[in-house]
Amino acid sequence: MILTLVGISYGTLDEAARRARGVGADIVVRPPGTTLIAASASPMSEGLLPFFMKQPHVTFATGTMIQPLGGFDSLSGIDLDQFNKLSGGFRFVKGRGFQNDDDVIVDEYYAREKNLGVGSTIQLMNHTWRVSGIFESGKLARVCAKLDVLQALTGSPRKLSQIYLKVDDPPHAQSVVSDLRDKMPGYFIYTMDEFASLLTISSVGLLRNFIGVVIGIAVIVGFIVVSMAMYTAVLERTREIGILKALGASTGYILNLLFRETLLIAIIGTVLGIIMTYGTQWLMMHAVPASLTQETVYKWWPITGGISVAGALLGTIFPAWKAVKQDVIQALSYE
Amino acid sequence: MNSGSLSSGRCARSLFIRASLTVCAVVLCGIVTNTGWAQSTAEIFSRLDQTAGLFTGATASIRVITHTGIIDEDETQVGTLAVKRYPPNELRFLINFTGQDAQAIALGDRTVQIYYPKLNTVREYDIGKYRDLAQKLMLLGFGMPGRELAANYDVSNLGGERVQSQDSVHFQLTPRASDVLKQLSRVDLWISLKTNCPVQQKFYMPGGDYRLVTYSDVKVNPHLPASALDLPKAAKRERMN
Numbered sequence: 362m363i364l365t366l367v368g369i370s371y372g373t374l375d376e377a378a379r380r381a382r383g384v385g386a387d388i389v390v391r392p393p394g395t396t397l398i399a400a401s402a403s404p405m406s407e408g409l410l411p412f413f414m415k416q417p418h419v420t421f422a423t424g425t426m427i428q429p430l431g432g433f434d435s436l437s438g439i440d441l442d443q444f445n446k447l448s449g450g451f452r453f454v455k456g457r458g459f460q461n462d463d464d465v466i467v468d469e470y471y472a473r474e475k476n477l478g479v480g481s482t483i484q485l486m487n488h489t490w491r492v493s494g495i496f497e498s499g500k501l502a503r504v505c506a507k508l509d510v511l512q513a514l515t516g517s518p519r520k521l522s523q524i525y526l527k528v529d530d531p532p533h534a535q536s537v538v539s540d541l542r543d544k545m546p547g548y549f550i551y552t553m554d555e556f557a558s559l560l561t562i563s564s565v566g567l568l569r570n571f572i573g574v575v576i577g578i579a580v581i582v583g584f585i586v587v588s589m590a591m592y593t594a595v596l597e598r599t600r601e602i603g604i605l606k607a608l609g610a611s612t613g614y615i616l617n618l619l620f621r622e623t624l625l626i627a628i629i630g631t632v633l634g635i636i637m638t639y640g641t642q643w644l645m646m647h648a649v650p651a652s653l654t655q656e657t658v659y660k661w662w663p664i665t666g667g668i669s670v671a672g673a674l675l676g677t678i679f680p681a682w683k684a685v686k687q688d689v690i691q692a693l694s695y696e
Numbered sequence: 697m698n699s700g701s702l703s704s705g706r707c708a709r710s711l712f713i714r715a716s717l718t719v720c721a722v723v724l725c726g727i728v729t730n731t732g733w734a735q736s737t738a739e740i741f742s743r744l745d746q747t748a749g750l751f752t753g754a755t756a757s758i759r760v761i762t763h764t765g766i767i768d769e770d771e772t773q774v775g776t777l778a779v780k781r782y783p784p785n786e787l788r789f790l791i792n793f794t795g796q797d798a799q800a801i802a803l804g805d806r807t808v809q810i811y812y813p814k815l816n817t818v819r820e821y822d823i824g825k826y827r828d829l830a831q832k833l834m835l836l837g838f839g840m841p842g843r844e845l846a847a848n849y850d851v852s853n854l855g856g857e858r859v860q861s862q863d864s865v866h867f868q869l870t871p872r873a874s875d876v877l878k879q880l881s882r883v884d885l886w887i888s889l890k891t892n893c894p895v896q897q898k899f900y901m902p903g904g905d906y907r908l909v910t911y912s913d914v915k916v917n918p919h920l921p922a923s924a925l926d927l928p929k930a931a932k933r934e935r936m937n
Contacts, residue, residue, distance in 0.1 A: 406771065411767075412767045429936055431935070486815050486934075487816060487932045513814065514812065515812055515815070516797045516812055518796055546902050547903030
């Protein structure tokens with residue numbers, strides 16, 4: 362359970378970072394944190410684009426509008442020609458770019474999850490869209506519509522959520538960012554590397570807390586289950602333990618026996634858990650490829666192994682103590 | 697009485713004491729530095745204290761200019777505003793923007809709802825703990841006692857001005873809360889001497905951008921049915937968080 366949830370957290374963020382890098386930009390500009398006053402998710406003016414184009418080393422600027430669709434999904438408004446110049450263009454698996462105002466293009470995972478083909482219609486934001494193309498995943502978003510259409514539908518003409526900049530030489534990106542931060546305090550301006558580094562577990566406070574809670578629950582549940590299992594095992598072996606004690610087995614010998622058995626169960630459980638994560642990974646890849654992405658997070662293998670072994674050993678202490686304290690005669694007469 | 701009400705009682709007392717001390721400090725500073733304006737501030741704040749308790753709602757025409765400082769660009773939205781007070785002290789509002797960027801924004805109980813007429817959709821965002829902040833910022837000056845202004849902002853009186861053909865007093869407010877200061881470096885507020893409600897608010901963002909909100913045809917305490925703040929019932933509703 363821990364490995365699956367950690368894998369989903371890492372996978373979802375890494376996928377978002379991969380798509381952000383796939384845009385092909387060197388710098389991303391996000392609006393100041395004043396959405397509460399502006400009551401808008403797209404508060405930046407398109408008029409900023411010519412301003413950015415005039416900045417030293419900046420060779421290209423384009424903007425997008427992002428409309429959340431609930432859950433992990435969002436609809437991105439793009440100017441396809443401008444975006445192709447920035448990213449090198451979408452690679453279409455089927456179909457092509459926008460033909461009409463109500464067209465959307467979707468990535469292959471979204472198409473697979475929603476069972477969409479070229480020409481299919483889909484209802485998003487209470488509006489009917491037609492799929493004109495399916496593109497290879499890894500660029501910006503899973504669903505894209507025409508920018509001006511999305512702006513008009515949401516009553517936000519000439520408004521943008523994010524602006525992407527390309528510089529003449531990537532090493533210049535940091536100096537351009539510093540310069541822009543001085544000129545535009547309050548705006549969130551990052552190099553793409555900085556931006557991608559923000560999409561990590563340690564940077565997303567909510568996910569960090571979520572994983573903490575999951576691990577806490579898993580440890581408690583694991584502790585209780587192992588404890589109950591070992592308690593039952595000791596009860597079932599009351600006669601066996603009595604015979605061992607009658608034959609002269611020491612307390613250390615019996616404890617050693619129980620702890621070794623616990624250790625073996627914990628290790629087998631960990632290995633089985635690791636194998637099962639490949640199963641959930643396969644299931645998600647085929648059932649909900651656009652919504653959930655699960656990664657194999659190798660560094661968590663020893664951590665979960667440690668949690669499993671520690672929980673199991675702690676859970677064995679009480680039944681083991683009870684077992685060695687048992688009277689030999691009572692143990693032998695136990696049915 | 698539970699610990700929560702004890703704590704909120706203590707909080708309210710502490711807030712009241714702080715507000716009173718601040719008002720006294722403002723008045724005393726004024727007496728020392730500029731007797732004329734200090735008296736005006738004290739008088740206006742006292743009048744706001746009195747009228748705030750009687751405030752049940754307001755309607756107005758609204759014009760919002762969003763200024764992007766770095767490119768010196770203004771974008772204008774026009775519409776109407778309806779504000780209604782719900783007991784004990786909760787303000788709800790509905791702003792209807794018209795024209796090319798038509799949309800409606802409603803602040804309700806814990807939520808902000810945005811209605812997109814072209815999509816016939818209402819998108820609902822739970823703003824939870826930020827609701828109070830949204831109410832205090834977006835409705836700054838509506839039914840707000842002077843002591844509350846003094847408690848939350850460092851207030852400077854910039855004197856009398858005529859805005860929207862109305863005599864008003866221009867206050868410069870600097871937020872005291874650091875989390876608000878991160879989003880707003882300053883607010884200018886023009887309070888009408890006739891209605892004791894704002895005729896203009898100017899929100900300055902840290903980067904040189906600002907949002908200028910002008911109110912005209914302000915009607916204070918009109919009869920507002922509960923449905924006055926409703927968004928179209930037939931619209932599709934989507935919960936966003």
